[in-house]
Amino acid sequence: MISTRILPLMRKEFIHIRRDPRSLLILFLMPLLMMFIFGYAINMDLKHIRLGICDLSRTPASRDMIEALKASPYFDVVVRYDNPGRTEKLFKKRLVRAVVIFDTDFERALERSAVTPLGVIADGTDANSATLVQNYLEGLFMGRSLEISSAGQEPPIRIKARMLYNPDMESAHFIVPGIVALLLIMIGALLTSVTIAREKEAGTMEQIxxxxxxPYEVVLGKAIPYLVLGFGIAVFIMIFGHVWFEVPMRGAWSWLLLFCVVYIFTALAIGLLISTVVATQQVAMMLSLVATLLPSVMLSGFVFPIASMPQPLQWISKVVPATYFLIIIRGIMLKGNGLAELWPVVAAMSGIGVFFIAVAVKRFKLKL
Amino acid sequence: MGRSAENPAALGNAAALPYAVTVRGLTRRFGDFVAVDNISFDVRQGEIFGFLGANGAGKTTTIRMLIGLLKPSSGSGRVGGYDINREQEKIKPRIGYMSQRFSLYDDLTAGENLAFFGGVYGLNRDQVAGRIAELDSALLLSAIADRMTASLPLGFKQRLALACAILHRPPILFLDEPTGGVDPIARRYFWDLISALAADGTTVFVTTHYMEEAEYCHRLSIMYKGRIAEVDSPPAIKKKYRMTSIEDIFIHLVDR
Incomplete structure (x- = not known):
């Protein structure tokens, strides 16, 4: 079925790849770098939050609470002070991320078993961390509060949360598959658009x-070598994530690799589409990065949950290929999903891929 | 392929031969600008047909329409007997094209470039090797086969580009300013090759703005602002305008 004219094209493309070892090195090193940066820096769970304590109560009850805070791995009590007026200064000097204030009548209120106010102030400049701090403190005090109010009896409800699939709440398990999704779409689109733009710049496209x-032979002759290269990069980063970050592999490698091919194909189609609207390698590079990186980071559920986005953004997220691949790769690696659970998502992703390829080939023909 | 540049006999017979290229009322507009304005001409088989004109006269636009890189706005034409508006796919295997810009792959060796272009024209490795051997005496390809194309001197690059364009023995060859930037000796050598190709029956359609190159052509078309100002053989044109140099005639036509 493959025409003999595609073979020389593919052979030539492999020579280009081989003759440019620097780009090849970058293609394999960039994912490593990104994995290290994201894998270690994006840590969803805060630990060692610097905490200030203003104990105006100075009672056994407040001291008991303070001991509990000190024992928690999430907090480091770095400042203890008596003058509530200092609070703002502590924040301004960035000495603390949050403070807890025990009022003078803290113990008396507890004893009267009235609702006892406890002041918590957090640094809201980083809203994400502030929310986390608030949640941690609430959790901690809620537990204590239940123990006190039920005084000896079992508390009526005790939440025993168990995190499925990621019991230790390891951020890397969540982030590394995301990086695979991010990198593949970016590299795929970049490779194709830049290689075609290069031929346009050099005038060789005209010669071809x-x-x-x-046209379809040109498209395939370009796509197949980069599909192979993209697949190599995909396998490399997935194995690296599995070995180094210990991301579990609960499903089948075979499914994951197969769906990877579909995903990379979609990425190449996007690159092809981009190549039909640009004339230079530089513009191709910029457009590929913006068109793939931005939506894949912001709108795919890579870090930010899609469910909490405004409705129009949720619609856009439905045409971002990474949205689907994220469900697939996290499903297979973390949950052990197979085709039985994932087929609707795979179908949706394939549909988007076919759509991009159809538009790309049509536009590609038109440009000639 | 010999090195003889002489081919006077072809002229006499040419009138009887079918036309390799015929063009009628060919026009191309880019917005309001008319790059090629209603031109008509015929190119006989085995003829070196020169397109002479200043930069922007419409030479390249005309070639691009004939080889299927650009759609005509109006008018018709045939290349090798096939319609340029409807049968581009049939034209492509029968033509060779060397563009104005040097457009081979710099990061491939000369041999790899030849293998690639031979391959996309459907030649297998043995056929490519056979053709390279045939062309070797004239184009000296074996000496440069393993050299990276980027490192070749311009004269060699030009010969390599010509080799890539004629590997598949196209009956019609389109050359768009093939000798731009090449020194006079290399240019002379290049034209000897072109003349030899024509002597073997290849039709050569060539554009140039070097007036002295006009003398190598069997017939000349002088193009000015998208129109053809004159078509005839160089001696006939000189006779008509009673001038001895094509350059003077060209300036005369442009000033008119």
Missing amino acids: LVTPIR
Whole structure:
């Protein structure tokens, strides 16, 4: 089925790849770098939060609470002070991320078993961390509060949360599959758009178009070598994530690799589409990065949950290929999903891929 | 392929031969700008047909329409007997094209470039090797086969580009300013090759703005602002305008 004219094209493309070892090195090193940066820096769970304590109560009850805070791995009590007026200064000097204030009548209120106010102030400049701090403190005090109010009896409800699939709440398990999704779409689109733009710049595209080769043959001759290269990079980063970050592999490698091919194909189609609207390698590079990186980071559920986005953004997220691949790769690696659970998502992703390829080939023909 | 540049006999017979290229009322507009304005001409088989004109006269636009890189706005034409508006796919295997810009792959060796272009024209490795051997005496390809294309001197690059364009023995060859930037000796050598190709029956359609190159052509078309100002053989044109140099005639036509 494959025309013999595609073979020389593919052979030539592999020579280009081989003759440019620097780009090849970057292609394999960049994912490593990104994995280290994201894998270690994006830590969803805060630990060692610097905490200030203003104990105006100075009672056994407040001291008991303070001991509990000190014992928690999430907090480091770095400042203890008596003058509530200092609070703002502590924040301004960035000495603390949050303070807890025990009022003078803290113990008396507890004893009267009235609702006891406890002041918590957090640094809201980083809203994400502030929310986390608030949640941690609430959790901690809620537990204590239940123990006190039920005084000896079992508390009526005790939450025993168990985190499925990621019991230790390891951020890397969540982030590394995301990086695979991010990198593959970016590299795939970048490779194709830049290689075609290079031929346009050099005038060789024109030389090819004068030969009897058909547009679809040019497209395949370009796509197949980069599909192979992209697949190599995919396998490399997935194995690295599995070995180094110990991301579990609960499903089948075979499914994951197969769906990877579909995903990379979609990425190449996007690159092809981009190549039909740009004339230079530089513009191709910029457009590929913006068109793939931005939506894949912001709108795919990579870090930010899609469910909490405004409705129009949720619609956009439905055409971002990474949205689907994230569900697939996290499903297979963390949950052990197979085709039985994932087929609707795979179908949706394939649909988007076919759509991009159809538009790309049509536009590609039109440009000639 | 010999090195003889002489081919006077072809002229006499040419009138009887079918046309390799015929063009009628060919026009191309880019917005309001008319790059090629209603031109008509015929190119006989085995003829070196020169397109002479200043930069922007419409030479390249005309070639691009003939080889299927650009759609005509109006008018018709045939290349090798096939319609340029409808049968581009049939034209492509029968033509060779060397563009104005040097457009081979710099990061491939000369041999790899030849293998690639031979391959996309459907030649297998043995056929490519056979053709390279045939062309070797004239184009000296074996000496540069393993050299990276980027490192070749311009004269060699030009010969390599010509080799890539004629590997598949196209009956019609389009050359768009093939000798731009090449020194006079290399240019002379290049034209000897072109003349030899024509002597073997290849039709050569060539554009140039070097007036002295006009003398190598069997017939000349002088193009000015998208129109053809004159078509005839160089001696006939000189006779008509009673001038001895094509350059003077060209300036005369442009000033008119």
